[in-house]
Amino acid sequence: MAKPTVHDIAREAGVSLATVDRVLNGRPGVRANTIERVNDAVRSLGYVRDTYAANLARKTQYRFAFVLPDGDSQFVDTLKLALKEAMAAQLADRVFVKVVPVQVQDPHSVVRALNSLSAEHYDGVAIMAPETPQVRDAVARLKEAGLSVVALVSDLPTSGRDHFVGINNLSAGRTAGDLMGRFVGAIPGKVLIVTNSMLSRDSIERRLGFDEVMSERFDHLTILPTIESRGDPARMEAILLKAALAHPDLRGVYSMGPGNRPLIGALRRSGRIAELTVIVHELTPLTHQGLIDYEVDAVITQNVGHLVRSAMRVLRAKCDGVAIYEAQERIRIDIVLKENLPT
Amino acid sequence: MAKPTVHDIAREAGVSLATVDRVLNGRPGVRANTIERVNDAVRSLGYVRDTYAANLARKTQYRFAFVLPDGDSQFVDTLKLALKEAMAAQLADRVFVKVVPVQVQDPHSVVRALNSLSAEHYDGVAIMAPETPQVRDAVARLKEAGLSVVALVSDLPTSGRDHFVGINNLSAGRTAGDLMGRFVGAIPGKVLIVTNSMLSRDSIERRLGFDEVMSERFDHLTILPTIESRGDPARMEAILLKAALAHPDLRGVYSMGPGNRPLIGALRRSGRIAELTVIVHELTPLTHQGLIDYEVDAVITQNVGHLVRSAMRVLRAKCDGVAIYEAQERIRIDIVLKENLPT
DNA sequence: CATAAAATGAGGTACGCACCTCAGAAATCC
DNA sequence: GGATTTCTGAGGTGCGTACCTCATTTTATG
Missing domain, CATH: 3.40.50.2300 (Response regulator)
Structure with a gap:
């Protein structure tokens, strides 16, 4: 009835904790046969990894970069503001965010910024930039390096990005x-x-x-x-x-x-x-x-608060290898009139 | 630079871990003077309790009741659906939710339902019911018993509810x-x-x-x-x-x-x-x-998904004694036309 | 001033997980 | 069948917190 833990899986699969751990974390040294047994146990017990306990143990931070247009766009400014707020709120959740400003009108600037993001320093990237062949390639490279990538506001289809956060x-x-x-x-x-x-x-x-x-x-x-x-x-x-x-x-x-x-x-x-x-x-x-x-x-x-929070949730989910909660990540098209202006 | 922990506070305040713990969790046996010292340290270090580690240690679940109108209202149905989805998503986060159906047109039914919710079995309650003197009193009783209470969709001002989740x-x-x-x-x-x-x-x-x-x-x-x-x-x-x-x-x-x-x-x-x-x-x-x-x-x-998630976040925050993130909890008035129907 | 009462310190255990080591078991090879 | 390689088990440590016990110090009380 209670939430199954790694111990329960070990018992169910008839293996030790260490083996469960190896399978769960993709470490080598387990026979294919045994891996199957463990995965079966995971499925049959409906085990879900407690990501918070996991992060606590791993003592990692999520390190995300937000690649955003530089310059005096009020929209980007509000986006940055929302990002700042979200950062403050998420600080407790081991999320570290760095904003990387780029000259979006210059694809080389974007590519340079993207290339500077190594898997060594970042776990995920959110990108708001126009779609160009160079940018597509740079995104593909990031993916290859093992980073999670979401396109923000403006989609980058065929670039291999994990997700698009924005409206239709x-x-x-x-x-x-x-x-x-x-x-x-x-x-x-x-x-x-x-x-x-x-x-x-x-x-x-x-x-x-x-x-x-x-x-x-x-x-x-x-x-x-x-x-x-x-x-x-x-x-x-x-x-x-x-x-x-x-x-x-x-x-x-x-x-x-x-x-x-x-x-x-x-x-x-x-x-x-x-x-x-x-x-x-x-x-x-x-x-x-x-x-x-x-x-x-x-x-x-589109609500900038939702945009940044959704981007963060998706990046986290991708890093954790967890499925995202689609309904929550759908960014709605908001109609704002004088009378329903948010207060 | 790193996130301060209870150990840092103990060192900063010049007290032991046990004392910090007593202060943070409101346990008795600490002089007012010492409490101040600890709180000062908390402030100066910018300590924020890691609620996940805390819950891990406490191994409790958040137990919430959602008191919702019974009967065939499509709105309430969609609300319940959203609640179900949210429950599935939050299951990992130690949240247990029980839906309590009531005959809203009968204040006594509501009051009976509310009275059945003891602090022994629940940590918080979300209520969607019309405002009547009886309901107000019942809410006040719940608060007195130590439960967190939010009004959902329809406000219950002057009842002492902690928060209202809904639109203006x-x-x-x-x-x-x-x-x-x-x-x-x-x-x-x-x-x-x-x-x-x-x-x-x-x-x-x-x-x-x-x-x-x-x-x-x-x-x-x-x-x-x-x-x-x-x-x-x-x-x-x-x-x-x-x-x-x-x-x-x-x-x-x-x-x-x-x-x-x-x-x-x-x-x-x-x-x-x-x-x-x-x-x-x-x-x-x-x-x-x-x-x-x-x-x-x-x-x-109003987006039912936001409603239930906001209600849960607020209830959790109230249980944790943590400040809520106002901007995220403001429920917007959505205008939906044929063309911006969510897909 | 003695004594009870209150406040504090030191230390332990647990939560669910990641990650490590080392010894021993099992499978594979020649 | 013995040597080698590959798996596996047992166990430990730490993450940040809660909560518990027991000794010791400090303060208040008569």
Whole structure:
């Protein structure tokens, strides 16, 4: 009835504690036959290793690196803040976290950072960086070296990462489309989409989802050509202002990525921000204030606290070789309006 | 640099291990003066008890009771399901949970259940039940007996409960109002509110929030007198059907509590469900399907997984006498549309 | 000041596990 | 069948904590 321990397994399998230990920890010196006996006992008794006792005995720490974009992104800042909080809370749980800042626009910077993470100093890595062939290779190398790797916010499929912690961007785009269509209402008009770059996988997926919903359910709205800022706020602001003034029947603006500051600035300058339905991504101090001021109508976001905690849980589980609790690790797409802003 | 242990504290405070232990575990036989010295050492070294090692040594289980409404509420069912999953995941963490079903409409049933929970068999209790004087007293008794108590979903203020795990219902109502106003659009019309009973604290608060937002921002919409089902589905269905047919300019329906099945049934029968903006609470199989079928426009919900996990974390923290990590325990108000339904 | 009472120290055991050593048993090889 | 190699058992130690006992010191009490 009580939780089975290694002693119970030893008894059940008719072997000694030492042998159970060898099997459980993959140490050599056990006949295949005996290994089977032990594993059978584990299964039949439903033994699960007490990871806390194990860590206590092993006196290890989990050493994780979080590779995050450097620079002044409010989203990354809130992410870092959440990470800091989580670290404080997890300190008791033998988790050591190091933040590694990288210049995400430069794949070499990312690769250099990843290559600097050896299995000697780290047990796992969480990476938030755009998908490039170089990064994929570097991740594969980390995996090979025995590190656990999770992709954070932005997925790195085919890189061999253990897990992706983040939202489904197709659904995020569809959600934005749903809200846009409903908020704008039945009157025909135009919708503007802005992004940093249409090359990133996230933007492509969000755009795809948005388009799907618009054509399925709101075809009285016309989508204008996408505005790409390419990381240049001034450029973004200028083009946006021009577009806002050029289309008197513009009804809504959907911003798919970072760069909400120049967006809001331009819309304000155009004098039309109040009448437009503005939907952006990621809840940050800026977008939070935007909601309060009725300048932003909806924010589609992912809870940064959940992101970092999920990343840590998954990394720990991978290190322990334990199955993850899927339902808990699914990051939801949050819709935030003025009224349900978290307090 | 390394994590301080009880040994470090003993050395720092200039006392023996036994004394540190007495202080940390509140055992008697230590002079006030000495207690202070130990506590100072704890503070200055930043000692945090390793709860896992502690539990290992204490070889206790956390024994929690979840007092939940009996009967066929889909919301409670999903809550129970989440509880079951959480139990499976927490089994490794020495948590034992017992579900105690009660007839919530009968305060005596609740009180009887609560009184049956002795400190001998339980360390903490999570309660989901309406607030009545009898229940308040029973909770106070539990606290007195040394149990940790959290109110779940529905708060029990002034009962002395340690914590409330659930959403802010005023904000939930405001959020519903915000969505209703935006989804319905600029055309004047009427809005219907239905609930089980306007006597429950939750309904009152949601209604208050909804009204606030409607009068602040959407005063072209008129709110019809509230329909109360009083737990009678047939009655609800009949009144609702009548109301839906009596007001051709009805634009939206807001359901504040349980009883979504007769609601949707009546609206379907009225033939107007597609044109109405329907906003309900709690994501269940029924409302999930309603979103998919375009019968329900938005669901305002709280994540049951978070609810139970938060309740467990809080109960554990209270039992350990450890501070809770506020940010993680704040239950958000989730807005679910067809497009961001969790997969 | 003697004595009882309270406070403290020293030390042990246990929890479930990892990791180590060494001796002895079993299997394999020539 | 003896020598060698491969397995296995018995046992110990330590991780950070709880909880227990028993002696000893300190403090309060009459």
